[in-house]
Amino acid sequence: QGPFAARAKLAYLMGIPARQIHVFTERVGGGFGGKQEMVSEDLPLFASMKLGGRPVKWEWSREDEFIGATTRHQMTTKIKVGAKKDGTLTAIDWQVISNTGAYGNHGGETLAAAMASPMAAYRCDNKRGVGRAVYTNMVPGGGFRGYGASQTTFAMECAMDELARTLGLDPFEIRRKNVVRPGDNVESIWSEAGDASFGSHGIDECLDIVERELKRGNGTKKPDGAEWTEGKGVALAMLECGPPTEHRSGAEMHLNPDGTYHLACGSSEMGNGITTAHKQIAASILGVRALDIDIINADTDRTPYDTGTFASTGTVVAGKAVHITAEAMRDDVLDFAARHSGVDRDKCRLDNDAVICGNKRITLKELHAEGAKVHHRFTVGRRAYLSPRTIAFNVQGVRLAVHRITGEIRILHSVHAADIGKPINPMQCRGQLDGAVAMGYGWALVENMVHDEGHMVNPQLRNCRVPVFADTPHTDIFFAKTVDAIGPLGAKSQGECGINPVAPAVSNAIANATGVRFAHLPFTPDRLFADLGKSK
Incomplete structure (x- = not known):
């Protein structure tokens, strides 16, 4: 539930910089707070080091789960x-x-x-x-x-x-x-x-x-x-x-050459449907289908920092980060389209896979190609804080x-x-x-x-x-x-x-x-x- 927190703790235990450790979370299959803290992640890592870097998987039995994990207070x-x-x-x-x-x-x-x-x-x-x-x-x-x-x-x-x-x-x-x-x-x-x-x-x-x-x-x-x-x-x-603590999440978006969008967010997917919700939030702001947004999440090398997906923050913090990032992405696309077309910004609007400026329709694919000619990256990032x-x-x-x-x-x-x-x-x-x-x-x-x-x-x-x-x-x-x-x-x-x-x-x-x-x-x-x- 918190890959960035796990990375920080592993770095402390190993005495190396956090940037040398890559932590990513697959679909967890249920978290409920039990995967919020690092209980077992360090032992497979140390076993892998002892075995010369060979992959190590540790699978708990039901009894291990009862006596080795944590429980409600x-x-x-x-x-x-x-x-x-x-x-x-x-x-x-x-x-x-x-x-x-x-x-x-x-x-x-x-x-x-x-x-x-x-x-x-x-x-x-x-x-x-x-x-x-x-x-x-x-x-x-x-x-x-x-x-x-x-x-x-x-x-x-x-x-x-x-x-x-x-x-x-x-x-x-x-x-x-x-x-x-x-x-x-x-x-x-x-x-x-x-x-x-x-x-x-x-x-x-x-x-x-x-x-x-x-x-x-x-x-x-x-x-x-x-x-x-x-x-x-x-x-x-x-x-x-x-x-009531410092909880924050970041998101990044960029426009792909084919006219679709890429979204990166550090929150974890654990059956809570948060990746779908994040795509829906971004899609509603950009006026496209959720299908037109690909997403990567919970990866310390490929996504911005996220405190962790716990305490009911997947929507109100990470979702807020996605919200304001999608707004920034929309503004970036429309600002460039206005400059490129010579039409006032307030006369430009997104229309599914295109931008309409005045009476001219420019596909996002075409717009990206024009941006590449002048090194415009169509990339934005924003952070959200829980307050x-x-x-x-x-x-x-x-x-x-x-x-x-x-x-x-x-x-x-x-x-x-x-x-x-x-x-x-x-x-x-x-x-x-x-x-x-x-x-x-x-x-x-x-x-x-x-x-x-x-x-x-x-x-x-x-x-x-x-x-x-x-x-x-x-x-x-x-x-x-x-x-x-x-x-x-x-x-x-x-x-x-x-x-x-x-x-x-x-x-x-x-x-x-x-x-x-x-x-x-x-x-x-x-x-x-x-x-x-x-x-x-």
Whole structure:
């Protein structure tokens, strides 16, 4: 996910200049933060050096992946909230302990993220939080989809539902009343000036969509029998689109002799469809088909620097770099065409594979040939920095059934609404959200790494289950009709935040069905069984 970062670390380990190392990323096939840091890249390199430069490939087994890679940080959150009788929040206080495992890795950064957006999502005059990252004799924590915010979103959204129940308020209404809005201070426990800003605001529409769809229903009824009880739950999540750190990306473009374009960008393709989105962004600005733009990405010798494709930055940073680079490419072509034709610049425009200047049409192929005669290169480059950061929202709704005796849970209806601005590629966005929600259900219902004195005792997929297609409920996905003023072509980030509200929505639905609050994930039958006797 970060070839330039890997190159810098390898150069440090080897004691040679970074320019002597070439790192490139093929299509990774899933990243989710796990390939954000260098875990194993150094060992094949050292093996290759020992073998006289012979190619070396290191393939991990499933068990290697469980015990040699990183995992999501296990967190324990204790939260207290205060409110007026009408539901207006007056105080939020939480304590977070994060298990970073044997090494620090992302311990500080994920803890900071845990203390940020889940609390900043709500207006409240009094906020206090204390977070601690602790070392343990376990597999180290690392970057993972949601990056710390998933864990505390679970606590915050469960607390909001408990508050609504205590005050006799509707779970949707208490969120509408308190969610942060344009003009509010977007802050958690830190009051320093920040750059998180509303380029658009679609949380109300997302809440309306999920409430409407759950009321409408999908025709799926709970199983027959008095032992089954049914409940609904909702949760929201807020995403500051990118980390509050120096994140940048560069892009370069040039016009090819055949009239097509070449685009180089340092971000990684890992099944997220970012190369397609980047081609679409450039094509929309240059007035051509995505097919007319070839792209190279994630190559330290052939692309500009990119901090890394993580923290939902592939669109809002690298995509922004592509956006402004394509604009520069358009201007370069039109400026030269105006000079070449002797027509005023404002009378020149791109027309697919040509430029029209006045009443004359010049193909891009012809224009490139004319430029070559005077050594005009038709090459541009631009950089984008992650500031300001726009704000996105996600809302998850769940209707489920719980078996009072066995603890079995069946998802009857799953609804997700996302405020992602204008989708660059709606199909890919749906795929991202489908995957995020499926991952959220896995986290909520089945995935459980079991440790004994620091040793993982179930490092196989047979014993540490993850959801497959047959396990994953269908989710109805909707987009709020917003166009962002900050992101490229009106788009926002969406790679991560879809996972964050899923587990708390499931928890809230279970509490609604049974009257019992289960605080520990995953909600496997053995964990529910002991307390189901208390259910209503």
